[in-house]
Each structure stands twice: as structure tokens, then as C-alpha cells.
Amino acid sequence: MSSLLRSFLEPSEKKPTPDSTELKGKQVIDLGNGSEVIHLPKFVPKEQAWQWYEYLDKQIPWTRPTIRVFGKSSIQPRDTCYIANEGLPDLKYSGYQPYAHSWDEFPPLKDILKLVHEVLPGSCFNSLVLNRYKNGSDYVSWHADDEPLYGPTPEIASITFGCEREFMLRRRPSRAEGTKVAEQSPRKRLKTAVPDQHSFLLKHGSLLVMRGYTQRDWHHSVPKRAKAGSTRINLTFRHVLTTAGFPA
Numbered sequence: 001m002s003s004l005l006r007s008f009l010e011p012s013e014k015k016p017t018p019d020s021t022e023l024k025g026k027q028v029i030d031l032g033n034g035s036e037v038i039h040l041p042k043f044v045p046k047e048q049a050w051q052w053y054e055y056l057d058k059q060i061p062w063t064r065p066t067i068r069v070f071g072k073s074s075i076q077p078r079d080t081c082y083i084a085n086e087g088l089p090d091l092k093y094s095g096y097q098p099y100a101h102s103w104d105e106f107p108p109l110k111d112i113l114k115l116v117h118e119v120l121p122g123s124c125f126n127s128l129v130l131n132r133y134k135n136g137s138d139y140v141s142w143h144a145d146d147e148p149l150y151g152p153t154p155e156i157a158s159i160t161f162g163c164e165r166e167f168m169l170r171r172r173p174s175r176a177e178g179t180k181v182a183e184q185s186p187r188k189r190l191k192t193a194v195p196d197q198h199s200f201l202l203k204h205g206s207l208l209v210m211r212g213y214t215q216r217d218w219h220h221s222v223p224k225r226a227k228a229g230s231t232r233i234n235l236t237f238r239h240v241l242t243t244a245g246f247p248a
């Protein structure tokens with residue numbers, strides 16, 4: 001067992017080994033109702049993260065596709081690329097079906113995937129959506145990655161390289177919950193109030209994991225930021241189901 005995996009599994013009162021910066025500053029945020037976010041701000045050591053940034057910036061065949069949202073066509077406000085195991089069902093979002101590249105074309109991605117699998121026991125990612133935000137004008141608007149091919153409780157592991165950006169989570173409006181809250185007394189409402197928005201500053205080399213019902217109950221976004229002057233590369237590892245309804 002690697003030291004990284006061992007230190008992740010040990011009880012939290014035990015400090016990570018000095019060489020495993022990966023777990024320093026680890027945050028686990030319980031969003032309630034079976035949704036959870038984990039934030040490892042120092043997942044990839046800085047120098048290694050810059051090497052991967054340079055490789056990805058130059059070697060990935062980035063495209064900026066035309067997408068369709070609410071019946072309106074527009075250019076996606078960031079560059080993208082898609083990697084997937086062979087034989088998986090096609091990914092399609094906002095009327096766009098990205099070409100699925102093979103992991104073999106980009107060996108460093110396999111190294112990054114291995115590192116992610118080590119820190120998340122039981123995970124088994126078979127696809128990757130890459131995003132490149134050239135500057136603060138590039139963004140991703142509020143959405144959930146709730147496509148059926150990911151199943152009801154997808155785990156999504158997201159790594160940041162380069163310019164830090166804010167990542168926001170906002171509870172999706174639910175009519176059932178709204179009614180319940182409206183029926184409560186103001187005092188009870190105050191007592192049981194839980195934040196329905198969270199913000200994370202995703203730094204160079206950080207890892208953020210969304211799991212459980214986060215895609216069903218929450219939206220996320222990376223808003224425009226005038227002050228973000230340089231490029232951010234983001235990798236989101238996902239597991240596409242190959243079982244019932246989605247034959248491999």
C-alpha cells in the first residue's frame with residue numbers, strides 16, 4: 001500500500017507523513033441529505049503540477065465547440081477535450097457530443113488518474129472532461145453533471161492547474177423542501193438553517209471531489225472573474241456506467 005493511500009485511511013488524529021503534502025488542509029464538507037464535498041488544497045506538489053500544466057496546455061487538442069442551451073446556440077466559454085475508455089456510451093451535453101480520445105494518446109493523464117485512484121479508495125474513473133479557462137472571461141455557468149450515464153450518485157474528482165479560480169456550489173431549488181421550510185416557525189427555521197451556498201478557492205494542484213447526491217441536489221459553477229489574468233486547466237474525472245441500460 002502506498003504511503004499516500006495509507007495516510008488517507010488512517011484515523012484523522014494521526015498526522016500525514018511529512019512528505020505527503022497531499023492531505024494537508026483537507027476539508028470534508030457534509031452538504032446534508034447524502035451529499036458531500038472533499039477539498040484537498042495541496043493534492044499535487046507545486047512543481048509536478050506545473051510540469052503537468054505545461055504538458056496539458058501544449059499537448060491537448062483543445063476545442064471550443066458550439067453548444068445549445070435553452071434553444072440558443074453559442075460558443076462554449078472555455079476550451080474543452082474529452083478522454084474515455086473504449087466502448088463506453090457516448091457523452092452528450094448541451095447538444096454537443098465530444099469526440100472520445102484514448103488515454104494512450106496522453107500518458108501523463110494515466111499518471112494523474114493513478115494518483116487520484118490512490119487517494120480515493122474504491123474509485124474507478126473511466127472518463128475525463130478537461131476544461132481550459134484562458135482568463136477570467138472564461139467560465140462555466142450553473143449546472144449539475146447529472147447525465148443518466150453517470151448514475152444517481154456519481155463521484156467526480158476535479159483537479160486544478162494554473163490560475164486559481166472560485167468554485168461555487170448552490171443548492172438546487174426543490175419544491176418539496178421549500179414547502180417543508182415554509183411550514184416551520186421562524187425560530188425553528190433559524191435553528192435548522194444550513195448554508196445553501198458554498199465557495200472554494202481552487203488553487204494550483206488542488207483536488208475537489210463531489211460525491212453522493214451532490215449532482216441531484218446542488219448546482220456548481222466557476223464564475224467570470226475580472227482579476228483572473230492567466231490560464232486555468234481543470235480535469236474532471238468521472239465514471240460512466242457500463243451496466244443496465246448502458247451496455248459497454
Ligand SMILES: O=C(O)CCC(=O)C(=O)O
Pocket residue numbers: 129131140145158167220222234236
Ligand atoms: O472547472 C471546474 O472546476 C468545473 C468544471 C465543471 O463543472 C465541468 O466540467 O462539469
Ligand SMILES: [Fe+2]
Pocket residue numbers: 143144145220
Ligand atoms: Fe460540472
